[in-house]
Amino acid sequence: MTNFGTYVNNTAYDFAPSLHLPRTSVLVAPIVMYEMEMPSALFSSCPIQAASLGCMWTVVLLVVGTLPTLFATALDRFLRLSPLSVLSLRRSWNELTARRKSNLNCIDFIRVLAILWVMANHIGSEGRIDVLERRPSAEQFKRNIHNHLFFGPVFGNSALGVEIFLLLSGLLASRSWLTSSLSPAQQCLGFATRSFRFLGHRWMRLFPSFAIFLWLATGCLVETVMPRYTATMVSSCGVAGVLSHMTFVGNWQSTPTCLGYLWYLSLDMQLYAVAPVFLYLLEKRPKTGFIVALSTVVVSCVLRALNCRAYGICNKSDVDIPFISYPDVDPATVANVYEGIWDMYARPYTKCGPFIIGLLLGYVTIKYSSENPPAVFRATFERIEKFISPHHFIDYNLRGRLYGGSAPVALIHVDCGQERLPFADAKAKLDTDGKAVAVGFVLGPAWSTHWFKVSFEVPDTWQDKEICLQWDSGSEAMVWTVDGSPIQGLSSNFNRTDVQLDDSLRNSQSLLVEVAANELFGAGNNGMIQPPDPNKTFPLNKAHIAVFNRHVYEVLMDFDILMGMAKLLPTTNQRHYEALYLGNHMWKLVLLNQFHDVLPGTSIADVYFDAKNIYRRVNASLLTAPDTLRSFINQPESVGDQRRLVNSLSWERTIELNGEFYRLAPSSIQSLEASKIQPDDQAGACQFGDYIVLENKYLRAQIDKIGRVVSLRLRTVSGEYAKFDCVAQDKCLNQFVIFDDVPLYWDAWDTMDYHVETRRAIDVSAVNEAGQTSATITSSGPTIAEVAFALRISDTSSLRQTIRLKADCPYLEFDTYVDWNEKHKFLKVEFAVGVRAAEAWYDIQFGHVKRPTHRNTSWDAAKYEVCGHKWTALTEFDHGVAVLNDCKYGHSCHENVMTMSLLRAAKADLWIRRRKRRLRVCRLTCAGRRPIAHLGRT
Structure with a gap:
């Protein structure tokens, strides 16, 4: 049963990136059959009994590997969502057996290789009764198979397969620790708290299945159907032996007569206990961490060599070492041999090498993936980019919904040349010398000044909508009211081409636009540092009024900020990933509850428990946003009353709170005292x-x-x-x-x-x-x-x-x-x-x-x-x-x-x-x- 713990640790739980549990269970079932004394049944005259026991242990394996995880998943849902969702066993099973996407999908194949390696060794040595009982036929088997150049290592050294599992344990544990450190919630925790959580998670993964197996292995059912197994591996246990396994110190037994094949679980848990030290060093001081880790590997190899030489078991295969029967061997020699085996196979100071190498590999893969984002990052980022792009997919994306319908304007133009006229003179010249022009009119030459009178009529269907004037002359411009008040400057170079029309501007139905035939930094061609081109012209590309969608604009700005953070912040900065995650996560959560089964109230109870908890999570994220922003900009909290009223809308609001009235300016954050008002009248x-x-x-x-x-x-x-x-x-x-x-x-x-x-x-x-x-x-x-x-x-x-x-x-x-x-x-x-x-x-x-x-x-x-x-x-x-x-x-x-x-x-x-x-x-x-x-x- 050497590999049972390996299976539980490496294939039955959430570290498997692309695990499909039934498939892996079928692959591991032969190991269980052979390691539970199944060869003696296969070589006997009772093949039906062998098949029955094989089926029984396959079922046991599925139960041991599945039920604890189903329970853990249900418990997580109880704490995270709602009590009733615990009853959804079908959902738990689907979550357990779901194929996960990962860059480490090859791990499953490495697991299969290690499983087959250990199984082949157990069939060829420990699984043969003549080898276990030291019969003469074992010597012939050794000469023909174990001394062979290829079959010798395969059938004679199960330790290599086990060490592959140790390497995978270290690799996945390292990735788990380092990946969780990217979370803001983990970053604020100390080393002790993170280590406690890390070990607690490992314990929850190992102990439930381990306890169930111990209960089955020491029970009366196994004693009835497998008396030889009980006599050799269970009868000598006692309370102390079982407790040694329950506390994960079973690998320190003097002889492995009490469920000795469970040494791997104890070894794995002990290596997990020291893993946070190496991982913390790698995380905070990478060079020091690498030196300490590699030095530990070298010391471990030296200790293994010394123990091998001291106990005289170097270059020997499993057929040279008695496991079950000890004919003509005195107890002192047996104890000495087992002490050497235990020091070689099961002690953390000689077996930690593969595990620590796995820790280093996990660190390298995480660091490499953060410095070189995978293709999925590019796809995710460009999806946001195309969603707000002003150049691509405008007919489908958010930018294309920014404006509704449009209506033409009437244009009267006058060319003032190099002369800069005051507003009154320019207006008078428009009335006397102005000529009608249209979109496409060319302004020039460079440095000349042009005045336009823009006349428009707002359609009746637009009376309740927000309207803007869109103007793009490829140059600098200033918009004026008809009475000479400047409204806003326009610059095509910086996409500032819109002017919002309030009620007064709507009613006037006309505006004046002063246009300078130059760009923001001059009139150079193909760049602002080029010398001016005196003959440069500027075509009037756009001039009309349009419906402006404020809601789309606000969403567009949010996505623009998130895209900028994801693009410009370095990949080593946590904010880079938070921006990318936030843009997808919160939007998906909100859209999930916009599904037509949720909105009208026509679903079963579980749907609304989940929906309410999802909204609570989104609301919690929004409530913590001010603290996050304050910490990001290093702004200290002010002393005194911290209560503020937030008006996220673009119009003035008057609200009542606890019998008091407050007036809030558009898009503002105000203190209670500053916004308090007395109502104009009484109710x-x-x-x-x-x-x-x-x-x-x-x-x-x-x-x-x-x-x-x-x-x-x-x-x-x-x-x-x-x-x-x-x-x-x-x-x-x-x-x-x-x-x-x-x-x-x-x-x-x-x-x-x-x-x-x-x-x-x-x-x-x-x-x-x-x-x-x-x-x-x-x-x-x-x-x-x-x-x-x-x-x-x-x-x-x-x-x-x-x-x-x-x-x-x-x-x-x-x-x-x-x-x-x-x-x-x-x-x-x-x-x-x-x-x-x-x-x-x-x-x-x-x-x-x-x-x-x-x-x-x-x-x-x-x-x-x-x-x-x-x-x-x-x-x-x-x-x-x-x-x-x-x-x-x-x-x-x-x-x-x-x-x-x-x-x-x-x-x-x-x-x-x-x-x-x-x-x-x-x-x-x-x-x-x-x-x-x-x-x-x-």
Whole structure:
């Protein structure tokens, strides 16, 4: 059983880069059969018994090599993801047997070679009964086989095969230590902690399988079916012998009569114990580490030679050394021989050479791979590069999505020659001498000045979009407003060719552009250090207005920064790999949960446990980003209140936090004190007959006793209430309804159109947290006014809701908490608004879609449920109503009733006992032909 520990250590666990466990188990099974006294059964008259025992030990091998790893994988998932994911044994098996990609795939073939070498030796010497019992036929076998030039080393020296495994152990242990040191979490740990983790991982890999095997080997089953094995290898063990193996010191026995073939596991664990010292030296002081390691190898070889000579076993094969039977040999001689064998084969001071050589090889492979990135790095890096490239695959990549539609502009041009005119004179000359030109017009010669009047008209469909002027004359330029205020400089050499058009520039519908016929550093040809070319010209390559996609731009900049770090930082810098990893890892994690099975809530429980934990990991990475940046730029933390408010958006925001209001500038990080403001007005709540009234400077809402909004009016600029009521006549907003949800098939996936026929309004009050059974005022101002109520959905489910109006907010907020314990039910909330339109607007990624509000055709009727993200809006020409939420929901709009889908109960999953949803609902007046402008900013 010399090689059982070798198999466990080198093939059954996660160090195997491309391991396929069933394949390797079949290859190793013959070793187990021969080493467990199987040759005696094969040479007997009971081949059926031999086959049965072979099958039994093959199964044992699979169990010993698989179950502990399945357990370890499940434990890791329990700690990393969720308790229920431990039960996914199929996933554990797939992870264990998955083929991994690696640059060391050849290791499997080296393992097979070592296995066959050891097996051949055991068949030819230790596996032969006549050799083990020193019969005369063994001498003939020795003369014919062991003295042969080729077959002698193959059949006579199993140590070479074992030493191959020692070399592989050192190689993979070294790569594991050095690879883990690239992690930022490992870099901050000390040597002792890293060593403890390293040895703990090795122990977890070895001990579970080892303990199971010891239990099987010393059990009654083996004693019954293999009495000879028990008599020679188990009977002399005792408690001390078993404990010596359990504590990995079995290779220090005086004679290997107690499971002596397990010496390899003890040797391996002892070598692992000293490996961190060599690896730490190699990592911190490579030259010193190499000298110490090579010196240790030389000393080990010298000790082996001295022991070989002292015990007289040099140049002898295994057939010269008795293992089982000792005919005519006195005990002192046997003890002396075994002491020599143990010193030669099983002691760390004579057997550490191959292991340390493996450590050095692992260090060299890691260092070489970091200095010469493999082809996969180039593919990964260029994938990011092509994704944002301004030259390649623009019709498919992110850069090609930066601008939407474009519209032409009208150009009036005047050539001022070498004269530099003031703005007023240039504008007057444009009016008197200007001529119409178009894209393609050539400016020149060098150093001349040209003025353009750019006139444009923004299409109606662009009113709610961000617009820019794109100008590329191949030279330097300055953009002016029509009243003489400079806006922005342009430089084609540095890709600065865009000018953002705010509302004032849109309304003016014209700009002036001053163009200098030179580049940033002169007018030289093919480079800035060339002498000026007085005849150089500059063609006007681009002049139009276009829709600018801010979301794409932000993602583009993030990828540009990551690409720059991955490209410019040296490969020895950890930030180089972090940038490459971050650009792929976080994006993949987020995209994973955008899968269509995750978004709508139609999967089994395990999916959402995983999704929530993935989002927690992404959020944790984002939360630690400020500390990482601070450490990277060596900026000390300031003393005092460290709380900051971050506005990541490109517009001003006003937020409420713990009853205080804060105003944040666009794209800013501000302290709490610096951003605190006093609201311009107050919010109030009062009882008015059977209704509760919430009011601030923007709106006035009436709420009945079960939380329905029966009236909602906006204030005009003059302070009076508008005649338009957001609530339809004799209808209400915030009406909770429940439906039966029994689809034809796939109950967690489908919802059929006939479910709308089972509508039931929820209008039964329940006892709220304050003990009342109807809506009550919980806050009457001045910064926040609130109304709370509770409704009973069924005998087992209920909901509580708080309707909130803030002093500085032009909308109502609805915070809803649902105690949900239903089966095949569908919970929705309806808003019957005082607006009529043929189509409703729904927010989607980077835009919106329109869907009909009628059921005139079968196509229209099929859109009874619409996927929407942040908002849905129903608008007429000059006013409208929008419903906003802070998560992803299903929506629908039939005639003037806007409906939001809240919860489904496809089946009574025990883990879905409580769902909480916060619904942020806004009532907005929409001016002109811009019905959905700025909804995303609310």
